Amino acid sequence: MNNESILIVEDEEKIQRLLELELEYEGYQVVKASDGIEALEAYRSGKWDLILLDVMLPGLSGIELLRRIRAKDSYTPVILLTAKGSVEDKVSGLDLGANDYITKPFQIEELLARIRAVLRMRATAPAAEPEAEEWLTAGDLKLNEKTREVMRGEDEIELTPKEYDLLLYLLKNKRQVLNRDQILEAVWGYDYFGDTNIVDVYVRYVRKKLDYNYETPLIHTVRGVGYVLKDAK
Structure with missing residues (x-):
């Protein structure tokens, strides 16, 4: 049987x-x-x-x-x-x-x-197990660099490539306050010559998707400096 x-x-x-x-x-x-x-x-x-x-x-x-x-x-x-x-x-x-x-x-x-x-x-076949998944996490948010999956709770979050890059950078620097120039250089590159407000625009896009079904925000504005991603409380 x-x-x-x-x-x-x-x-x-x-x-x-x-x-x-x-x-x-x-x-x-x-x-x-x-x-x-x-x-x-x-x-x-x-x-x-x-x-x-x-x-x-x-x-x-x-x-x-x-x-x-x-x-x-x-x-x-x-x-x-x-x-x-x-x-x-x-x-x-x-x-x-x-x-x-x-x-x-x-x-x-x-x-x-x-x-x-x-x-x-x-x-x-030789004994093997599926490769362990490695996730970057912040509270109920997790991101898998290998598969590019982004989850918040049970919800899968669909991001554009640039939104994903921004979130990845914030997650890798979790709890660190990052100014707009740091974010701009890391995500758009040092040779980017566009409007620096692009950082604020994309942070707003990512926030909207991450927080759509959730009351607790993950990305916080540090007035006069930039942004920080912290575990939801």
């Missing part, structure tokens, strides 16, 4: 139900997700022996989801479910670290055989 856990990421209800029934019959522990966002949350909240990942998903594509998984986890096996003739998806998926793929429509016996083969390879 199998006891491996498998995350099924598939938005077509009939295929999802078929996979669930067949895998549970084989003894696997199954959890389902119907879109990319739901799948990302399920991936983060569990520990999986294998992920069956459809490429065409609403919310977040299977390829983008695989990219986010592989940015911090090279260990969990992933089998892609791809459309017939989608060579680009297959190549992209394999380049990003997918272990295998199967083309729709497929025979369930072939998929089960591929699952068994991938799980055997995983079992005989």
